[in-house]
Amino acid sequence: MSSVEPPDNPNKIVITDCSDDSRWLKYKADTGQLANDTPGGRHLINAIVQKQADGSWKVSEYGVHEAGTC
Structure with a gap:
């Protein structure tokens, strides 16, 4: 968790995390074929x-940033 607003009785929470898809590959939704052989990375x-x-x-x-951002 990055922050809560207001601190004493929160109604908004900001969350920051990192996702690692460095061992994942992309496949085409329509054919199921491999889209490329380049693995992802770490995404903020x-x-x-x-x-x-x-x-x-x-x-x-909700936002996922490009590979290499965390």
Whole structure:
């Protein structure tokens, strides 16, 4: 978790993480064939989660950055 707002009674949480797909390969959705033989890498992930009026929490923003960002 990167931050909570406001700290004493949060209604917004910012999450920063890293995903590693350096051992994954991409395949074409329509044919199932290998798209390329270049593995991914480490990707920075950012998300914002906000408290809803009913007390539940929902992701309002989610972003995965390009390989090499973390």
